[in-house]
Amino acid sequence: MRVFLASIPMDDARVVVVGDGEAALAKLRLFGKTPADLVWFAPNGAPTGPGALQGGPEAIVRVPTAEDLRGARLVFVAVDDADLAVELAALARAAGAQVNVVDRPALSDFHTPALIDRDEVVIGVATGGSAPILARDVRSRIEAVLPAGLTQVAKLARDLRETVIASVPDFMARRRFWEKAFRGPAADLAASGRPAEARREMLRLLNVAAPEQGVVHIVGAGPGDPELLTLKALRVLQDADVIIHDKLVPEAILDRARRDAHRLYVGKSRSNHSVPQDQIETLMVEEARKGQRVVRLKGGDPFVFGRGGEELEAMRRAGVPVFVVPGITAALGCAASAGIPLTHRDHAQSVTFVTAQEKPGGVAPDWSRLAGPNQTLAIYMGAGRAAETAARLIEAGRDPQTPVAIVENGSRPDERVINGALADLGDLVARAHLTGPALLFVGECAAFSAAELDVRAELVA
Known part of the structure; x- marks a missing residue:
């Protein structure tokens, strides 16, 4: 986050605008809608005619002095003279104000975001002064989806705020009341x-509010x-009180969650389980029994090699209400991103998801079935046993020259795709020095990713 948008109360705040051009008038119109104490200095006099300011403060026809700026919270300098702009900015800062020099980001303490003004609800979009037109375009898109009556909802909440605080002292219970409302x-x-009807409904909810x-x-x-x-996953993430997440969940996804949700990392990697599975389950139960909304966030789909079952x-044994939100499993997401069709009328009439890491003491894979022709294998957790997996498949009858693809960090910005033949799979993995999550694809369809890489290379060339 390069810029921070602060919410500054405008009640009785002194706002000074200096200038007499359109930029100054735009700031006057903006703050004329607020309860601020608005003061206008127009060194060349107030404009007249069609572009004149309608309503608002009376122009003071001179350059402000240091005394004029004393006590100002915000000062907007919109003058053409660069030297005068620098002088006025210094005077305003010395008086304790935050300064915005219009169209001169380097001279400014803050920038004016593109604003959606719904009275009680104000939304700002900022680019740090680098792309104001882009900020306006984003603002327009957001504004188009906001309900027209949003202001009335916020006003009702303001009117009932103290009543709700007195009636529901517990912070978490109060937040859930507002979410329902x-x-x-x-x-x-x-x-x-x-x-009036909305207020009655709010009070009814308040009377039945309970943990x-x-x-x-x-x-x-x-x-x-x-x-x-x-x-659905996004909505649940934004409602969560506690997020228990794996190593495979990147920060870009955690950033979509509610910012104040408590995050608990229980990541696992091969031969390194930071938190054993039974302790993870105990943690989920404990947090839920505290009345928390717990999200157990897992890479891919929780029911495909994710121990979600x-x-x-x-949770069911513990009597905890539990729901499952499916995700796009890694095989589907990585294959699509790498351009690998998992099935194809000419090459693969079936697809099999298999893990190379079976449970200790569990049943080994049926290699004769997995080595059958006209199918695609999507191998999870296979990098560490790539050479052994290739040997078993070849021993069971799979052609050593069967195309393979290794997709590391599939669907992410640092995605990498490595192609080769089944006989070389172990060496391919060893030479790749994989550091991110990787899936192995075996079958004729894996060659499609190589074709995609060739096309990209030709386009770059």
Whole structure:
């Protein structure tokens, strides 16, 4: 985050605008809608005619002095003379004000964001002064989806704020009350211009407000690209009190969660389980029993080699309400990103997801079935046993020249695809020095990724 958007109360705040051009008038129109104490200095006099300011403060026709700027919270300098702008900015800072020199970001303490002004609700979009037109375009897109009655909902919340604090002293319970209120009939009634009915509905909710039972959501985060999160996964993440996440969940996805959610890392890698599975399940139960909304966030899909089934059983045994939110499993996401069709009428009539890391003491894979022709194998957790896996498949009858693809960090910005033949799979993995999560694809369809890489190389050339 290169810039921080602060919310500054405007009640009785002294705001000074210096200038007489359109930039100055734009700032006067903006702050004329606020309860601020607005002061205008127009060194060349107020403009007249069609471009004149309608309403607002009377222009003071001179350059302000240091005394004029004393006590100002914000000062906007919109003058053409660069030397005068520097002088006025220094005077304003010396008086304790934050300064914005219009169209001169280097001279400014802050920049004016593109604003969506709905009275009680104000949304800002900022680019640090580098791309104001882009900020305006983003603002327009956001504004188009906001309900027209948003202001009325916020006003109702302001009117009832102290009543809610007194009635629901617990912070978490209070937050859940507001979430119910803003997502239910009370908000709809307020937005449609029926404040009395909306108030009654809010008070009804308040009278029945009680501590909620905790709940667990086992959520698939997908292969890593945050835009591949499902809408339901995103909603659950933004409602979570506690997020228990794996190593395979990148920061880009965690950034989509509610900022103040408590994050607990329980990552696992081969031969290094930072938190054993039974302790993870115990942690999920404990947090839910505190009344928390727990998200168990797992890379890919929780029910595809994610031990989500074990966690689901553990929650049910403990009597904890539990829900599953599926995700795009790694095989689908990585294959699509690398251009590997998992099935193809000419090459693969089936696809098999298999893990190279079977449970200790468990049943070994049926290599004769996995080595069959006309199928694609998507091998999870296979990098550490790539040479052994290739040997077993070849021994079971798979052609040593069968195409293979290694997809590391699939769907992410640092994705890497390595192609070769089954006989060389172990060497390919060794030479690749993999550091991120990787899937192995075996079958004729794996060659499609090599063709995609060739096309990209030709386009670059």
